[in-house]
Amino acid sequence: MSSAGDPRRDARPVVLVCMPFMDDRRPSLQIGLLSAIAQAHGFPARTLHANLDFAAGLGVDEYRALADRSGHLVGDWLFSLDAFGSAAPDPQDRFLDLHADEIARAQGTSPARLRDRLLQIRHHDVPAYLDALVDAYPWDEFRLVGFTSTFQQNTASIALARRLKERYPELLTLFGGANFDSCMGVELVRTVECIDAAVIGEADTAFPLLLHALADDGDLDAVPGLARRVDGKVVTGPPAPLVQRLDDLPIPDYDEYFQRAENLGLLPRTASRAVYLPLETARGCWWGMKHHCTFCGLNAESMHFRSKSAERVLDEFAHQARRYRSFRFEAVDNIVDMRYFRTLFPALVDSDARYEIFYEVKANLSRAQLKLLAEAGVSQIQPGIESLSSRVLRLMRKGVTAAQNINLLRWAQHYGIDVSWNLLWGFPGETRQDCSEQTAAVPHLRHLKPPDSAGRLTMERFSPLFSDGEKLLRDLRPVAAYTHVYPVDVDLDKVAYFFRCDIEGALPEDDYTALRRAVADWESAWQSDDRPVLEYRQAPHYVQIHDRRRKETEGTYFLEGPAADLYLACCDRPVTAAAVRERLGLRGSVEGVQRVLNEFSEAGLVFVDGPLTVALAVPATRP
Known part of the structure; x- marks a missing residue:
């Protein structure tokens, strides 16, 4: 820390910039945290959510539609001419020949209208x-401008950096973020002249060390993770260390986001705000440390799991709620710390706080854990369901079964927790039977939340399939859109995050036609005013199951005595026939129990997953 009399406190401040196409509906945790870190070390720092200016200019609906097309790089393509000038690879706009039709379908407009826009x-x-941004902001007051870049923020950030370097050549431009992990950052520093330096990896330690080195004319070579050009070559400091004690990090500063969003009319000036505040309670993935899911490219080289204490998280919730007048939070963690079920979530319940919280979780949560989440204020989860086939889930290394996935959907729905999930296919080793079994199961699941999307997996850098795919991946290359964004001297194999390839042992797309149609029918049913229902009511040794999954087959099942007891025994969690027999103290054989469960399955009342059976009906919320 610098002392109160340190002259560096009077030094020119740094500014940290968030460019399009970051979501306009929430502040950037990255620049909010780094600005707070800089200030904690005695360096004046500001943030600039410049993405908001672009969203306000386009209109938020159009901005968000473009922001959601990250796989096609349409946002990067839009800024590539201004990022690279005469070196830009697509002056004739051939990118639109490649993607306009698909983007137009997704946005519900005509290809001709989309092209013109x-x-x-x-x-x-x-x-x-860009001109207005350069002219309106006091860039000459700063010594350093830092850009955070994830997904479609690269070329917008480069375009602004290029303009700034032309007008203020002494201004140091620093880049970082997920787009600069590993070789991606090194290659961009090598080939993009307006990038003076980049931090490769976590910047929590490197950024303040860089500021100290600049203030003291210190050794930049010693700054961890700092990549820069020296004598025409890129040199990189020692690897950036991972922060081990997240409690030591300051609370992010989002003041400028709210001021700017309200000044631009993107947020109303109200006493209470409905913005989801980004909150970091953990980094890395404890499951990925043991079994990295084969398709996941998150975390790059920082899989090591670390989390904040429950006490610190409670303090941060309360501090940010008071400071920004919002009770909504979006945890940016890749996976929830399971210790929080013993510490944080019970404490939230006891605190009488009333927050709305989003968390990413593992899909094997129990009924009791989901109930606790709901009581603690977790109203939205992303559980990484990914498939309704246990065999495919094993190929993915998900560490859950299809029965557990379905059980999570049931109890989350019962406790009022919204579930965001995707259905993926195209994995090496999948069979037509895997596909047909999922297709057959979907009609029985219509009363549960359908997937947000369904389709073939995307090949991502850093995923195990990408990293270990020499024997499985044929014709691996960056997706074609990159050739319309970056100049020819940029090595796209080093810069790209999304790739295309043929996967040895994967089924052709035609084999998923029936599954795709079944999911589309499921989604359509949920878009109607009269959503499908499968719910049960119970009394001792008696169960009523009302089935309105399809109007034409609506009816009620009545189960009494042992049949009712058998059904209820499958409601809490997936169970085996042997476990049901033992739990109920039945005198009959396990085979006899299994026959009854199979009858339930034929009626679509349970889901059978190998030896496991789980009920499909959800408890009725009203008598």
Whole structure:
């Protein structure tokens, strides 16, 4: 820490910038945290959510539609001319020949109208936005401008950095974020002249050390993870260390986001705000440390799991709620710390706080754990369900079964927790039977929340399939859109995050046609005013199951005596026939119990997953 009289406190401040296409609906945790870290070390720092200016100019609906197309790089393409000038690879806008039809379908507009609008944005709106940004902000007051870049933020950040270096050549431009992990950052520093330096990896330690080195004319070579050009070559400092004690990090500063969003009319000036505040309670993935899911490219080289104490998280919830007048939080963690079920969530219940919280979780949570989440204020989860086939889940290394996935959907629905999940296919080793079994199961699941999307897996850098795919992946190369974004001297194999390839042992797309149609029917049923229902009511040794999954087959099942007891024994969690027999103290054989469970399965009242059976009906919420 610098002392109160340290002259560095009077030094020119640094500014940390968030460019399009970061979501306009929430502040950037990255620049909010780094600005707080800089200030904790005695360096004045500001943030600039410049993405908000672009969202306000385009209109938030159009901005968000473009932000959601990260796989096609449409946002990066829009800024590529201003990022690279005469070196930009697509002056004739051939990118639109490749993607306009698909993007137009997704946005519900005509390809011709979409082309005209994207060309207007690329050739007129983008340059005008960048010019206004350079002219209106006091860049000459700063010594360093830092850019955080994830997904479609690269070229917008480069485009602004290029303009700034032309007008203020002494201004140091620093880049970082997920787009600069590993070789991606090194290659961008090597080939993009307006990038002076980049932090490769976590910047919590490197950033303040860099500021100290600049203030003291210190040795930049000693700054961990710092990549920069020296004599025409890129040199990188020692690896950036992972922060081990997250409790030592300051609370992120989001003041400027709210001021800017309200000034631009993107947020109303109200006493209470409905914004989801980003909250980091953990980094890395404890499951990935043991069994990295084969398709996941998150965490790059920082899989090591670390989490904040429950006490610190409670303090941060309360501090940010008071400071920003919002009771909504979005945990950015890749997976929830299971210790929180003993510490944080009971403490939230006892605190009488009333927050709305989003968390990513593992899908094998129990009924009791989901109930606790709901009581603690967790209203949205992303459990990484990914498949309804236990065999495919094993291929993915998910560490859960299909029965557990379905049970989570049931109890989350019962406790009022919204579930965001995807259905993926195209994995090496999948069979047509895996696909047909999922297709057959879908009609019985219509009363549960359908997937947000369903389709073939995306090949991501850092995923095990990508890293270990020499024997499985054929014709591996960056997706075609990169060739329309980056100049020819950029090695796309080192810069790209999304790749295309043929996977040895994967089924062709036609084999998933029936599954795709079944999911589309499921989604359509949930978009209607009269959603499907499968619910049960119970009394001792008596169960009523009302089935309105399809109107044409609506009816009620009545189960009494041992049949009712058998069904209820499958309601809490997936169980085996032997476990049911033992729990109920039945005199009959295990085979006899299994025959009854099979009858339930034929009626679509339970899901049978190998030896496991789980009920499909959800408890009725009203008598």
